[in-house]
Amino acid sequence: MMIKQLFTTFRNGSSISEAVCCNLQVRFLHKSAPSMRDVVDRKEMLRSLPKPDEGTTGEKAEEMDLLMKDKLLLFPTKDTPNQLFNGIRFKDLPIFNIRSSPNNTIITLTNSKGIPELIRSCGVEGFKNARKGTNIAAQATAITIGTKAFNKGIKTVRVRVKGIGPGRMSSIKGLQMSGLQIVSITDNTPVSWNPPRPRKQRRL
Numbered sequence: 001m002m003i004k005q006l007f008t009t010f011r012n013g014s015s016i017s018e019a020v021c022c023n024l025q026v027r028f029l030h031k032s033a034p035s036m037r038d039v040v041d042r043k044e045m046l047r048s049l050p051k052p053d054e055g056t057t058g059e060k061a062e063e064m065d066l067l068m069k070d071k072l073l074l075f076p077t078k079d080t081p082n083q084l085f086n087g088i089r090f091k092d093l094p095i096f097n098i099r100s101s102p103n104n105t106i107i108t109l110t111n112s113k114g115i116p117e118l119i120r121s122c123g124v125e126g127f128k129n130a131r132k133g134t135n136i137a138a139q140a141t142a143i144t145i146g147t148k149a150f151n152k153g154i155k156t157v158r159v160r161v162k163g164i165g166p167g168r169m170s171s172i173k174g175l176q177m178s179g180l181q182i183v184s185i186t187d188n189t190p191v192s193w194n195p196p197r198p199r200k201q202r203r204l
Contacts, residue, residue, distance in 0.1 A: 105138035105167035120145040138167025142174025162188045
């Protein structure tokens with residue numbers, strides 16, 4: 001009803017003061033253009049930053065048992081080195097070494113003797129600054145290097161993971177998406193039984 005009165009008042013050619021006199025309160029908000037631009041730029045910057053949950057929190061939810069078709073072959077035996085996978089012995093399979101740190105993920109393809117053939121990292125892939133340490137960057141890097149290996153004729157590989165970072169599981173998923181068959185996943189993360197003394201508490 002009050003909105004109808006307001007439109008009727010303006011249609012009859014009355015001024016704003018007369019509209020206020022009709023028990024209507026009119027407020028005008030003045031916002032300068034530069035300050036609005038700063039707010040929009042800040043929102044875009046915050047939107048482009050990686051989300052807080054993009055870390056090792058979501059990686060623990062993945063179950064690698066589902067990736068293995070045969071539960072009986074989950075653990076290696078004494079005959080595993082000579083077991084054939086697509087006509088290649090297990091000990092002769094090429095190895096993908098994944099170095100996952102909180103700031104970057106480096107993936108290296110080596111042959112069975114440890115001689116490197118391909119190397120790729122999130123920084124080389126084009127990710128910069130904080131984006132290098134995300135699981136999305138690790139997955140994109142793994143897809144790129146996995147596709148290159150697939151084009152060279154490599155179909156079956158082993159995977160070694162080292163370090164604790166957001167790209168641990170995502171890089172393995174990226175290698176699978178590139179068409180490679182992963183027959184084993186080994187965790188080579190070093191564990192110190194006598195770690196250095198932690199830093200003293202920060203004084204506030």
